[in-house]
Amino acid sequence: xxxxxxxxxxxxxxxxxxxxxxxxxxxxxxxxxxxxxxxxxxxxxxxxxxxxxxxxxxxxxxxxxxxxxxxxxxxxxxxxxxxxxxxxxxxxxxxxxxxxxxxxxxxxxxxxxxxxxxxxxxxxxxxxxxxxxxxxxxxxxxxxxxxxxxxxxxxxxxxxxxxxxxxxxxxxxxxxxxxxxxxxxxxxxxxxxxxxxxxxxxxxxxxxxxxxxxxxxxxxxxxxxxxxxxxxxxxxxxxxxxxxxxxxxxxxxxxxxxxxxxxxxxxxxxxxxxxxxxxxxxxxx
Numbered sequence: 001x002x003x004x005x006x007x008x009x010x011x012x013x014x015x016x017x018x019x020x021x022x023x024x025x026x027x028x029x030x031x032x033x034x035x036x037x038x039x040x041x042x043x044x045x046x047x048x049x050x051x052x053x054x055x056x057x058x059x060x061x062x063x064x065x066x067x068x069x070x071x072x073x074x075x076x077x078x079x080x081x082x083x084x085x086x087x088x089x090x091x092x093x094x095x096x097x098x099x100x101x102x103x104x105x106x107x108x109x110x111x112x113x114x115x116x117x118x119x120x121x122x123x124x125x126x127x128x129x130x131x132x133x134x135x136x137x138x139x140x141x142x143x144x145x146x147x148x149x150x151x152x153x154x155x156x157x158x159x160x161x162x163x164x165x166x167x168x169x170x171x172x173x174x175x176x177x178x179x180x181x182x183x184x185x186x187x188x189x190x191x192x193x194x195x196x197x198x199x200x201x202x203x204x205x206x207x208x209x210x211x212x213x214x215x216x217x218x219x220x221x222x223x224x225x226x227x228x229x230x231x232x233x234x235x236x237x238x239x240x241x242x243x244x245x246x247x248x249x250x251x252x253x254x255x256x257x258x259x260x261x262x263x264x265x266x267x268x269x270x271x272x273x274x275x276x277x278x279x280x281x282x283x284x285x
Contacts, residue, residue, distance in 0.1 A: 007034050011046055011087060014080035022046075027196070029268075030129045035090065043090035044079055049129075057086040059125040063191070063213035064088075070188050072110030074207045088209075094202040101232035104198075104206035105239025108221070112187040113244055116215025119143035119186050127192055127212045127264050130155075140184070140217045141177035144260070147214075149174055152263035156274055161266040166278025170259055173281045180256050180284055182247050186215035193221040194228040194261070219250050223257035255280040 008019035018039035025033035031047040038044065049056065061081045068075050077089040094100075120136035120143055133151060137143035153170055156162040162170075173180070190197070191212035199207040222240070225233060240246075259277055266273035 004034065007046065007048070008036075010048075010085065011036055011044075011080075014082060014085070014087060015044075017042070036087070042079075043092075045076070045088045045090050046085055047088070048085040050084075052084055053126070053129075053131070054083070055123070056126055057081045057083065059123065060086055060210065062123075063125065063211035064209075066213050067111060067188065067190065067208070067211055070111040070114035072112075072114065073104065073107040073190075074201075074205055075211075076207060076209065091199050091201050091207050091209075094200050094205075096200045096231035097204060098232050098235050100200060100204040100206050101235035102239040103204060105236040105241075106243045107206070108236070109240045109243035112189070112218040112221070114188045116186040116188050119215050119217075120147060121214045125212055125214070128268055130264065130267060132212055132214075134214050136215075139178070140181065140186070143216065144181075144220075144257075145174045145177055148260040149263060152260070152267050156263055156266040156277075159267065161270050162263070162274030162277060166274055166281070169278045169281035169285060170263070172285050173256060173259065176284065177256070180253055181217065181219070184217060184247070187218035187221075189214055189216045189218065189221050191216070191221070192261075193224045195225075195230050196228075198225075198230060200231070217257070218244075219246070219254065220257040220260070222246075222250070223254040224261050226251075226254055227258045227261060253284075255283055 004022045007022050011019050019036050020039050021037040023035045025035050031049045034046045036044040036046055061078045064075045064078055076091050080087040118136040119140050121134035124134050125132045133147040157167050190208055191214055197208055197210045201207050262273050262277040
């Protein structure tokens with residue numbers, strides 16, 4: 001590790017501790033990540049984003065704290081944050097294993113069971129670099145339609161990231177959400193639970209990072225894991241279901257929940273995600 005003076009100085013101002021060395025960390029589509037070694041022996045991860053939107057890192061920090069309160073899945077400690085960066089305690093990477101996956105499934109169930117006062121949250125947030133609406137709704141169907149699917153469908157359509165036919169298929173599913181997905185009490189969600197936000201650490205411990213955490217339907221987190229894949233996913237799901245059984249047929253309706261991340265990806269990356277969202281929606285019409 002070398003030392004990047006500007007990054008180190010910023011971290012020192014926030015932490016009140018000298019930074020002995022820094023090193024770039026690969027990965028991440030939005031932020032620049034840097035590993036810090038502090039003079040007191042602590043290792044940390046610093047995320048920075050030039051011209052970050054207001055409350056960008058505050059939202060992530062609050063989401064991590066809310067998940068930590070559940071006492072379920074592990075989240076890294078927040079060491080410091082300001083308008084331009086977030087500093088987390090470093091998670092030493094390990095290897096995926098079946099035992100760790102089982103423990104993760106149980107822990108995720110506990111996090112979901114901690115619940116939420118409502119569908120949504122106290123403040124709006126972000127999904128990747130896109131604004132994310134969290135105004136509470138009285139039902140999951142209303143929340144998922146008005147705060148998750150339709151805003152990103154409009155953005156994708158306005159930017160030419162989804163065709164009219166595919167957009168109409170998605171709208172058709174939105175009109176049937178209450179019939180397709182059984183209502184449940186609001187769960188405490190991670191909200192952006194894809195493989196890249198699941199860290200396999202040491203000592204059979206699995207951590208989650210980068211939440212977009214609202215109150216929502218617990219099937220949404222599980223559907224996102226299934227959409228983008230995860231090592232030992234069947235073990236995770238089996239352990240989850242043993243801890244808190246899921247309503248019958250949840251895997252058959254996972255595509256309904258997957259419309260949201262597919263549309264977010266269409267907005268961010270284009271490609272075939274708009275077409276994929278339309279094809280997924282067509283299964284439920």
